[in-house]
Amino acid sequence: MNTMTVNDFEAAKNPVQDYARSRTVSEVNVEEPFNVEEIFFSRTDTRGVIEAYNSVFVRVSGCSASELKGAPHKIIRHSHMPKGVFWVLWNGLQHGQSVGAYVKNKSKDGHYYWVFALVTPLEDGGYLSLRIKPTSPQLKLVEELYKDICKLEQEQNLSPEESAKVIAQRLADLGFPTYGAFQAHALHQEFEARRIAIGLPPFPDLTQSETLAVTSEKLRQELNNLTAEFQNAEILTANMKIFAAKLVVGRATINEIAKNYDLMLKDIQNHLKTLAVPPVDRGLWDAPKELSAYFMICASHLVTEMCEFFDSEKHHSEGVDWEAEKHLLDQLRRSYDLKSEKAIEFGLQSAMAIQRRTDFLQRMVLGLSTVRIACRVEAGMLRDHAKGLETIVSRLDQFHDEIEAHLEKIKLYVATILHSVEHPD
Structure with missing residues (x-):
C-alpha cells in the first residue's frame, strides 16, 4: 500500500481547489459548535486528499462539498496542533495501525473545534477518519500538553519526530508507557463520557x-x-x-x-x-491485548453508529457515492x-x-x-x-x-x- 509522509501530505495539490486551499484564514478564539450526539467522517486517499465525507463534516468545517472534495485534509488544520501529533498519526497508519488522537481543527471562517479522531487505514488504500466531540476530563489535560509541545517546537525548532518523542515521554510520565496504551484509554474515556451524556445504557461487551x-x-x-x-x-x-x-x-x-x-x-x-x-513498553504502538480490546470495541460501536447515521443521510450526500461509502463503513465495522x-x-x-x-x-x-x-x-x-x-x-x-x-x-x-x-x- 502506498503511504505518505507528513511532508507529502503538506505538498498535496489540486489545481481545481487551489484558491480554497491556499487562502489564509485568520484564526479566532470562537468554538464552532456541534452536538455531542453527532458523529462524522471523512475519507482520503493515501496522500491525504479528501475523497468522501458526510453532511456533518461539511457543516462543521464550514466548507462546501465542492471545496472539500479533492482538497488536502490540511485545510482544516489549526495552528495550535503540534507537528509531533501528526508524526505519530502517520507513523501509526504507515504501520497498519488504527490511530486515535485528539485534534483541534479549524473551520473555514477560522473558528476552532475539538474532535477525538479515530483514523483507520483501509484495505484498498486510503484512510477513514471518524470523529466525535470529546467531553471527558482528558481533553483539558491534552489541551495543556499540546500548548506546551507547540511552545517547545517553536523554541527548540523541533522536527516532527523529535516532537513526537517529547509527547511520548510526557505520556509515559502520566502513566502511559506507549501511545498505544494512551489511545486505548483515551477512546474508552471519550466513548463512556459521550454514552453518559447521550443517555445510553452501558454496553455489555x-x-x-x-x-x-x-x-x-x-x-x-x-x-x-x-x-x-x-x-x-x-x-x-x-x-x-x-x-x-x-x-x-x-x-x-x-x-x-x-x-x-x-x-x-x-x-x-x-x-x-x-x-x-x-x-x-517496547514500542510506540504496543499495548496489552486486553487494553486494546477497549479500543476495538469502542471503535466497533462508533462505526456501527456511523453506519446508522449515514443511512439517514442517504439523500444529503452531495458529491459522495453513498453506496460505496456505506460498503466501506460496513467493512470497517466487521474488521473492528x-x-x-x-x-x-x-x-x-x-x-x-x-x-x-x-x-x-x-x-x-x-x-x-x-x-x-x-x-x-x-x-x-x-x-x-x-x-x-x-x-x-x-x-x-x-x-x-x-x-x-x-x-x-x-x-x-x-x-x-x-x-x-x-x-x-
Whole structure:
C-alpha cells in the first residue's frame, strides 16, 4: 500500500481547489459548535486528499462539498496542533495501525473545534477518519500538553519526530508507557463520557472488556509481586546455610534442609518465569491485548453508529457515492468486531493458562512447605544447641503466609476474568 509522509501530505495539490486551499484564514478564539450526539467522517486517499465525507463534516468545517472534495485534509488544520501529533498519526497508519488522537481543527471562517479522531487505514488504500466531540476530563489535560509541545517546537525548532518523542515521554510520565496504551484509554474515556451524556445504557461487551483489562492488570501486578517475593526468599536459604555452618550438633541435617529448600525455591522461580508478564513498553504502538480490546470495541460501536447515521443521510450526500461509502463503513465495522473478539479470546486463553500454572505452582509451594516444617521440627529437637534457628523458622513461616496471600489473589483475579468472559451479561 502506498503511504505518505507528513511532508507529502503538506505538498498535496489540486489545481481545481487551489484558491480554497491556499487562502489564509485568520484564526479566532470562537468554538464552532456541534452536538455531542453527532458523529462524522471523512475519507482520503493515501496522500491525504479528501475523497468522501458526510453532511456533518461539511457543516462543521464550514466548507462546501465542492471545496472539500479533492482538497488536502490540511485545510482544516489549526495552528495550535503540534507537528509531533501528526508524526505519530502517520507513523501509526504507515504501520497498519488504527490511530486515535485528539485534534483541534479549524473551520473555514477560522473558528476552532475539538474532535477525538479515530483514523483507520483501509484495505484498498486510503484512510477513514471518524470523529466525535470529546467531553471527558482528558481533553483539558491534552489541551495543556499540546500548548506546551507547540511552545517547545517553536523554541527548540523541533522536527516532527523529535516532537513526537517529547509527547511520548510526557505520556509515559502520566502513566502511559506507549501511545498505544494512551489511545486505548483515551477512546474508552471519550466513548463512556459521550454514552453518559447521550443517555445510553452501558454496553455489555465493553463492560466485559473493562473487567478483563482492569483485572488482567491486577493479575499481572500480583504475578510480578509473587516473583519478587521468591527472589527475595533466597536470603532465607543463605542464612540457613550460614547458621548450619556454625552448628556443632545438627549441622548436616540443617544444611541438607537448606539445600533442599534452595533447590525447590529455584524450581519455583523457573516456573514463575512462565507466569509473570513484564509491562508493555517496547514500542510506540504496543499495548496489552486486553487494553486494546477497549479500543476495538469502542471503535466497533462508533462505526456501527456511523453506519446508522449515514443511512439517514442517504439523500444529503452531495458529491459522495453513498453506496460505496456505506460498503466501506460496513467493512470497517466487521474488521473492528473481529479484532475485539480476538483480543477478548486472547485474554480468556491467557487466564486459563495462568489458572493451570497457578494450580501447579500451589503444589510446588506445598512441597516447599514440607521442607519448612522439617526445619521447624529440627529446631524443636535441637533446642539449646541451635539458638537463633527459631528466628529463621519464623521468617520462613511469614514468607509462606505472604505467598499464600498472593496465590489467593491470583486465583480470585483468574476466576473474575473467566466469569466475565463466560457470563458477559
